[in-house]
Amino acid sequence: MSCTGRRSCRGGPPWPPSWDRAKRPSPERPAPPLPVAGGLPRGAAPTQDVDHFDVSKKTMTHTTTIAPVDQFDENGFLVVAPLIGQGDCDELADRLAAMPEETAGARRLLDEAWCRDLAGRIKDHPAIRPLLAEAAVAIQCIYFQKSTDRNWLVPFHQDLSMPVASRVDHPSLTGWSEKEGNLHVQAPVELLERMTAVRLHVDECGAEDGPLRLVPGAHRLGRLDAEAIATARRELGETVVPVPRGGALAMRPLIPHASSRSTGAGRRRVLHFVFAPPALPLGLAWRSAV
Ligand SMILES: O=C(O)CCC(=O)C(=O)O
Numbered sequence: 001m002s003c004t005g006r007r008s009c010r011g012g013p014p015w016p017p018s019w020d021r022a023k024r025p026s027p028e029r030p031a032p033p034l035p036v037a038g039g040l041p042r043g044a045a046p047t048q049d050v051d052h053f054d055v056s057k058k059t060m061t062h063t064t065t066i067a068p069v070d071q072f073d074e075n076g077f078l079v080v081a082p083l084i085g086q087g088d089c090d091e092l093a094d095r096l097a098a099m100p101e102e103t104a105g106a107r108r109l110l111d112e113a114w115c116r117d118l119a120g121r122i123k124d125h126p127a128i129r130p131l132l133a134e135a136a137v138a139i140q141c142i143y144f145q146k147s148t149d150r151n152w153l154v155p156f157h158q159d160l161s162m163p164v165a166s167r168v169d170h171p172s173l174t175g176w177s178e179k180e181g182n183l184h185v186q187a188p189v190e191l192l193e194r195m196t197a198v199r200l201h202v203d204e205c206g207a208e209d210g211p212l213r214l215v216p217g218a219h220r221l222g223r224l225d226a227e228a229i230a231t232a233r234r235e236l237g238e239t240v241v242p243v244p245r246g247g248a249l250a251m252r253p254l255i256p257h258a259s260s261r262s263t264g265a266g267r268r269r270v271l272h273f274v275f276a277p278p279a280l281p282l283g284l285a286w287r288s289a290v
Pocket residue numbers: 001002144154159210211212257258259270272
């Protein structure tokens with residue numbers, strides 16, 4: 001799912017659209033560490049306190065860490081690892097291997113019963129549920145495969161389009177397009193802010209396997225055109241996000257992201273699920289809602 005004009009997502013406000021809402025980086029405020037979660041139930045305390053006794057110094061230290069759900073809100077992404085087990089990964093790898101080669105890049109995986117089951121499991125996972133909108137549904141699953149034989153890159157963009165059942169003419173609904181026979185429209189920002197993508201990695205994805213690069217915190221800036229994304233990258237920096245096999249990268253569709261070609265020998269297979277609120281405004285309906 002991506003902005004139709006990847007290199008130029010026009011229509012965004014001029015920079016800085018909501019600079020006061022984003023945290024301005026400074027030399028004293030280095031880029032945040034890569035957020036990794038093991039799981040936090042909905043309603044848990046926003047911070048976690050850890051007491052630690054240092055035997056050699058005979059002193060007690062007290063550390064307060066930011067809860068995963070708050071890291072997700074702040075940075076716009078979170079690595080959840082593991083999300084599924086190694087046996088599950090083997091099963092998924094067999095399933096994907098049995099699919100026609102052209103399925104890679106396909107956007108209609110939710111038509112498959114196994115994929116709908118998997119979407120349900122992901123949605124109910126205790127580390128994922130707090131990152132989703134209330135009563136969220138899976139609206140799309142895209143299969144991405146990258147390897148030395150099938151190598152590609154994606155420049156920085158935001159994911160703005162969503163698959164819907166039928167066309168509704170309304171001045172605030174723009175960017176209508178058809179992808180693989182499915183109608184898509186660019187979602188209003190208020191909806192995009194409540195959507196979550198969960199990218200499940202079937203293979204280990206290291207720095208040389210073409211992982212996503214993200215601009216932490218820039219999901220709070222609304223829709224950005226190419227120039228505003230470039231400014232955000234300069235101001236906020238970018239983070240390369242490796243993900244272990246069976247882990248997932250949860251991210252807001254509005255976070256600017258890119259990925260480079262793979263330079264390694266591995267294969268990077270990803271199932272990219274998109275979760276959204278169940279009801280749509282303006283008389284729209286989801287193409288699929290699981
Ligand atoms: O998987 C990737 O490397 C890129 C995916 C992407 O850009 C997208 O889902 O919009």
